[in-house]
Amino acid sequence: MKNKKTLALIILASSLIVIVGILLTFMLLSNKKIVVPDFSDKTIDDVETWISENKLEESAYDYIYEYNEEIEDDYIISQSINPGEALKDEKLIITVSDGKDPDYIVLIPDFNNKTHVEIEEWFIENLFTNYEFEYVQSDTIEKEKFVSLNVTDNNQARSALILVSISYGKEVPKVEIDMPDLKDYTKTNIQAWAKTNAITMTFKTQASNTIPEGKVISQNPTAGSKILTGSKATVTLSSGKGISAISFSGKTKEVAEAWIKENGLKSTYTDVYDGKIQSGLIISNSPSSGAIAQGSSVSFNISKGLVPVDNYTNKSKTEFDAYISKLNASYNKSAKIGVTVNNEESNLAEGTIISQIIAGKSISTTTMVAPGTTITIKIAVPKKISVVSKAGSSENDFKTYITNLGLTLGSKSERYDDNKSSGIIISNDVGTYSLKASINYVVSKGKYTVDLNSYVNKSYSELANQINNANAIGAGYSISKNEQYSDNISSGNIISCSLNGKAISCNVSKGPQVTVKNYVGIYKPCIVNYCEVDGLKITQQSIYNDTYETGIVIYQSIDANTKVDPQTAITLTISLGKKPEPTPTPTTIPAMCKVPTYKPLSIFNGQTYDQAVSNVTYAFSDFHIEIIKVEGDDNPDAFNGVIKSITPSDLSDQTIDCLTKFKIEIYSGQ
Template sequence: MDDNNSFLTNYADNMGPETAPGPGYKYEEKSGFKKPPDRSGGSSPSRRAPRYLVPAAVAAGALLIAAAILVIALSGGGVKVLDFTGWSLNDAQLWASSNGVLLKTDSRYDDKYENGKVISQDVPAGSTVRKGDFLTLSVSLGHDPSVTLPLPDIMSMTMDEVQKWADDNFMTKVRITAEYSDSVPSGRVIRYEINDSAVAGKVRRDTPVYVIVSKGPKDAASVLVTVPDFKTMSVSECYIFAKENGITLFVAEQYDDYVPKGTVISQSVKATEKVSKGSEIKIIVSKGKMITVPDFSRYTKDEAASVAASLGIPAAVIEKYSGKKAGAFISQSLEADSVYREGDYLELYYSLGNTVAVSSYVGQTRDSIESWAAALNAQGAGITIKVTTTVSNSPKGVIIHQDPANKTVSVKSTIKITVSTGKIVYVPDFVDGTAGPNRGYDTAVTREEAIEMCESLGLIPVFVKESSPGRLPDEVWYQSLPAGSETSAGASVTLKYTPGAVFSVPDFTGMTKAEIISAGYGAKFTVIYAEYGSYVAGQEGRVIEQSVLPGRTAAAGSKVTVYLGPEY
């Protein structure tokens, strides 16, 4: 111990003699850290390995990411697939090669795509594939030669029709040759041969078919016809030339803004060229300038007529009521922008308006307002007349109320009217119920009297001439409406009467009333007895004067007034 260390010196002094170290002891300075006890039972190198694995894993992940980035960079992110439908197989292979895509193909027959063309693909167009991926294409083998078709009536066909049949049905072995024939017209089939009889009436696409068509008579073929300039001829002249020279003429028409209608525009064989008889020549004839039907909704009624006339379109402007205002366009019979054809007739409809003025028909007959409505409805209106009837003093059939009246209303309005059935009248008794002999016109009603009775009541008599036993001439013996029944003025009543007779009026002068009745004159005339105006001595109760002169003829039942002298 350092004798000069005051800390140790003081420490020893304080401890006393029993605890103080002796001169032979020394203190060793050591760290206060104590190593923890080893619980593993010994040291192990594996406990230290994780310190080196973590950096290795990080390095490996970085390498993988870098490799992926490199692959993506080298591959360009994939290849976008195109629509190869209709491509040739060679073009598709070039594309696949340049884009690093592997191509697989399968084949099948197809009538739409020719041999070697792509029909479909297994990866839709617009999709993305990686380089090195497979893309499968279906490639056409062309038309299937094994397809069986019905055999047409070749003998009734022309050469062009046979060729068209072969082309339309993809026949691969149809051969057409021509030879002269005196009996078969030029261009028609003479005969044909088929080297396959497997199926009657049918042929395969690859069946050999040999067709021989006529060139016409050999002599006629040697005669050449100089083709004229048909453009200088009328169509009828063209037909005449063709007929006279054995030429088959086909005429087609087309519109032309500059060549007049009916004029030849062109011909299939040039003028001055020579053709064999039986040859076919086609000419195109002008239909004139094509006229397009305008949209007349852009024109007023007056303008429309002028426009149609300027275009040469026969037209009629028709006005009718509609839901549109007056003068507005409604429709046209020929569609706008359609081509006008000769013989077409254009009808243009314009509105008369959507309202009508209704006058008052009160005091007029029901027929008058219904005729007015019918005339409007014939022009497109929809006026309805609703009728109710009632008894009134107005004549039968006369309108006594109307709603609306003296107003402007819609063309689809309903107008209500009340019509009089006439005033109530009671049917009189036209028939004398005491039929039999010894009767006179004093109780019977004649046709003339019936007329007067009907006129006073407003009834309409309908007379029927018919005999009845025990009835006087011209006497009414039947009525269709019962006496005393209620009816309206203007009603009809059927009256049957006995056929009349004509009598000579006697001289009643000096006769008494009793003598007149006793003589039976009451069965011939309607005798009316009246008093004479002044007293005449000796003529009391006797006829002094009569209304119808003696000797005159009068119808049975006619009224004859006799004037009797007063009694004083």
């Protein structure tokens, strides 16, 4: 019996040891740290292998697909947990390259003088997916060379439809041909056929569960129909087996991602506010119907729920504007919160928000609203203060009035006023103003007066300037002058002034007059025939005179001792002395020259027209000659360098007046 008890105790102890060992093993395994490796240069398959080996749950990781111009499709761009760090509560986010962006903007180069083949190679190399070629007639561009693009901006997305026009030469032949059955053609074969027949071919793609990828699903025109060379055709190619897209509206991201992985698709997720779909659920996805090719990307909009709007009462509008701008920029600009501003007079600082109203109610805390909601805010503006005219008040009373209103004195200007004493307000700004606004005003300088007697023998310009300055501030005077000569008052100074009402009239000195001196019998005052001497403008004229010697003044046009205006013109007559006896006119004997022999005329002919001209010029060098070129219709036989005539024709070998003129006609056949 004792042995049985001992055996039972041994069995129990052994069982406890086994249980403890199992628990310790479980605890050790549970506390095992999973270290995240470096996924640089790794593919998504490498990541999936690591996830499987470490038995990670789907909630512990997530994928984000992004286009990348540098990293190949399905290679890792980045990871949210640094290599070497342990995986804890934080979800591991793996960003995977979705290849190069089909909407990436690329600068299309200048294709001038490029061929169809060269242009197509460039589009393939730069990953354009939607380009087409058409053949057009061109009188100026050689066949197979570039003509034009359908776009004017050469910065285009890779997915943009680019239509390239290629020259078919001066005329595209319109020949009727049979449309072949393209079902067994490759895309390259189809393009070659289209190029040969100048067909503008458009390609479309469509998923198909029955037709292999790259093969023809349909064509238009159909096989066997007639088509003209130089026309257009469309071919739909299979993109491979398709997957039926479904709507995930109202479902979780996990459900969508499971479907994405199951069907070999890619996904992108965008968080946006939504007024109907609960936060965290899918609002919409694209595509959501039809067939999509395996490997395609599906985009999902994830609801962030209603938009939280904070209360900005008693804060500045500047702060509120910055907040709303940031809010509207968040989550793909989906908040779309509008703002209506109403101003309200208040003692609060200008620009302070008095109240914030949503759906007709003032809010005091953060409020959840649907995207697109309009918020009304009331903004404090200073209370308006009415200012009335204080014309007729003293300046001191006006200053007190403005200060008591809580306003400030603005600019002060002064004007003359016949009806208001000096220091009385003429006018001031009136209307409604904000607190501490500046109020401008005009003060009377009283009636303007001037002591005209004090300006006698002073500059008229000085008085005129004073009057004009006074008129600029309301004096209302006019001033005029009457110029006259004075022996006592300098030129430009006032002789006397009179006042009639506010009209001032002044007599102004032109200075003294000039007394004409007696010039007769003295030597002329001007070396030349005109000068300004003795305050006069003197003109001299000369005549022969038997009484007065040369240079002596005989007569003056204005009598001596006459008073005249300065710079008056006077004419003096000057003696040239006695008139000389006339000199006999000498007899002129003309110079005589020997005429060269010009019979026959051919003795002056030359090999060229220029040579003949040289011959006659030399022979008749003692005479005046006129050479006439005979050409065109006047030279039907095209003679060249031949003398036609010499006029006069009868003076050959004679001695005649050297001034005789000869006219010589010479044929030119050039």
